Amino acid sequence: MSKRKFSLLRRRAEFNTHYTILDIGTEFVKALIVKREDDKGIVIGAARVRQQLTDMHGGAVADIQSVIDNCDRALTEAEDMCEVVPGQAVMGIAGEQVRGFSTTMTLPRPQPQARITQSDLAAGLQAVQRRALKEAVRQMSHELGVAEVNVKLVHSTITSVRIDGYAVSNPIDFQGNVVDITVFNTFAPLHHIGALQTVAQELDLEVVATVAEPYALARGCNTEDIEERGAIFIDVGGGTTDVALVRNGGIEATRMFALGGRSFTKRLAGELQISMGEAERYKLSHGDGRLVAEQGALARQALTPTAEVLAQGVALTLEELAGDQPLPATICLAGGGAALPEVAEQLRALDWAETLPMAHAPSVRVLGPEDVQRVFDSTGLLVGPQDVTPMGLAHHAISIEDEADQPLGGLMRRVLKTMKV
Numbered sequence: 001m002s003k004r005k006f007s008l009l010r011r012r013a014e015f016n017t018h019y020t021i022l023d024i025g026t027e028f029v030k031a032l033i034v035k036r037e038d039d040k041g042i043v044i045g046a047a048r049v050r051q052q053l054t055d056m057h058g059g060a061v062a063d064i065q066s067v068i069d070n071c072d073r074a075l076t077e078a079e080d081m082c083e084v085v086p087g088q089a090v091m092g093i094a095g096e097q098v099r100g101f102s103t104t105m106t107l108p109r110p111q112p113q114a115r116i117t118q119s120d121l122a123a124g125l126q127a128v129q130r131r132a133l134k135e136a137v138r139q140m141s142h143e144l145g146v147a148e149v150n151v152k153l154v155h156s157t158i159t160s161v162r163i164d165g166y167a168v169s170n171p172i173d174f175q176g177n178v179v180d181i182t183v184f185n186t187f188a189p190l191h192h193i194g195a196l197q198t199v200a201q202e203l204d205l206e207v208v209a210t211v212a213e214p215y216a217l218a219r220g221c222n223t224e225d226i227e228e229r230g231a232i233f234i235d236v237g238g239g240t241t242d243v244a245l246v247r248n249g250g251i252e253a254t255r256m257f258a259l260g261g262r263s264f265t266k267r268l269a270g271e272l273q274i275s276m277g278e279a280e281r282y283k284l285s286h287g288d289g290r291l292v293a294e295q296g297a298l299a300r301q302a303l304t305p306t307a308e309v310l311a312q313g314v315a316l317t318l319e320e321l322a323g324d325q326p327l328p329a330t331i332c333l334a335g336g337g338a339a340l341p342e343v344a345e346q347l348r349a350l351d352w353a354e355t356l357p358m359a360h361a362p363s364v365r366v367l368g369p370e371d372v373q374r375v376f377d378s379t380g381l382l383v384g385p386q387d388v389t390p391m392g393l394a395h396h397a398i399s400i401e402d403e404a405d406q407p408l409g410g411l412m413r414r415v416l417k418t419m420k421v
Contacts (some may be wrong), residue, residue: 030048221388307345
C-alpha cells in the first residue's frame with residue numbers, strides 16, 4: 001500500500017474540512033492542500049513538479065502515466081508538508097479545446113398569474129442545457145474539422161434569473177410574463193475529460209468538482225468593482241493562454257488558445273542559441289528582474305515579438321466574444337507568463353478602440369495571490385502570478401458547500417442528473 005493511501009486511511013476525520021487542489025499545467029503540476037475555516041480557505045500545503053516536454057499538448061494530457069507520476073509526487077510533497085490527506089479533490093481543466101459560454105433562454109409564461117414552480121424551472125433549465133450542448137458540439141466540430149465530436153459537460157452554474165426584467169436569486173413562487181434564465185457551461189471533448197478521470201482514479205482522488213481554470217480564476221478574484229464594471233481575465237500558462245470575460249455581473253465566456261510560456265522559452269533558446277533548460281532559467285530570471293541590464297535587454301528583444309503575437313491572439317479572442325456590447329476596461333493578468341513585463345507592455349500597446357468595442361485602451365494589471373478572495377496562504381510558497389490560478393481553484397473548493405445550500409444549485413444538479421449530461 002502506498003504512503004498516500006496509508007495516510008488517507010488514518011485521517012478520515014478531516015475529510016469534510018480539507019480539500020486537495022490539483023492544477024495540471026503544461027509546465028508544472030501544482031498541488032495545494034486547503035483547510036476550510038468558516039467562509040475562508042487556508043492553504044496549509046503546497047508543491048509543484050515540473051512536467052516533461054511530451055507530457056502535455058495544447059493544455060491537455062498527452063502522456064497519462066507520466067502525468068500521474070508527476071501528480072503523485074506533487075500531492076505527496078504537499079501532503080507531507082501539513083501531514084493531511086484530504087478526502088475531497090477539486091481539479092482544474094484547461095486547454096485549447098475547452099469551451100465555456102453563457103446561454104440565455106427566454107421562457108414566455110402562458111399563465112403569468114400562476115406562481116413559478118420547481119417543475120417550471122426544471123423544464124426551462126433542460127431547454128437551456130439542450131441548446132448549450134448543441135452549440136458546444138457545433139463549435140468544436142467546426143474547429144476540429146469533423147462532422148461531430150463527442151462533447152462532455154464539465155461544469156454548470158446558473159448565473160442569472162430575471163422575471164420581466166427583474167433580477168431574482170430564487171424565482172420560486174414569483175409571478176410574471178417572461179422568465180429569462182442564463183447558465184454558464186463549460187464543455188470539453190470526451191478524450192480530454194477521460195484522461196483527467198483516469199489520472200484521478202489512479203491517484204485515488206474523490207473528485208467533487210472539475211472546473212475550467214479561467215472560470216475559477218475570474219470567480220476567485222471577483223470584487224464589487226469587477227461585479228459592477230466587468231473585467232477581462234487572462235491566464236498565460238505554459239502551453240495555452242486562457243481568457244475569461246466578466247460582463248453584466250457574471251462570467252459570460254471563456255476561451256483558450258495555444259500560445260503560452262513555452263513559446264517564450266523556445267524563442268529565447270533560438271535567439272540566444274542556448275538549450276531549452278537554460279532558456280527557461282533565463283526567462284524566469286528576467287521575469288523576476290534578476291538579470292543585469294545587458295542580459296535584460298537581450299531578453300526583451302527576444303521576447304517582445306512573441307508577446308506581440310500573444311496580445312494579438314487576445315484581441316482576436318475578445319473580438320469573437322464581444323458581440324455587440326462594450327468590453328470592460330480592465331485586464332487582469334495571471335499565470336507564469338504574466339511575470340514577463342513584455343506581455344503587459346504589448347497588451348497596453350494595442351489599439352483597442354480601433355478594432356474592438358472599447359472607448360479607450362484598458363488598464364492592465366498583474367494579479368498576485370492576495371487578489372484571490374477568501375483564500376490565504378500559510379506556507380509562504382505562493383508568491384507570484386503563477387500561483388493565482390490554483391488559489392482560484394481553492395476558492396472554488398471552499399464555495400462548493402455554499403452553493404450546495406442554494407435552492408437553484410440543488411435544482412440544477414437534479415436536472416443534470418435527469419438529463420445524464
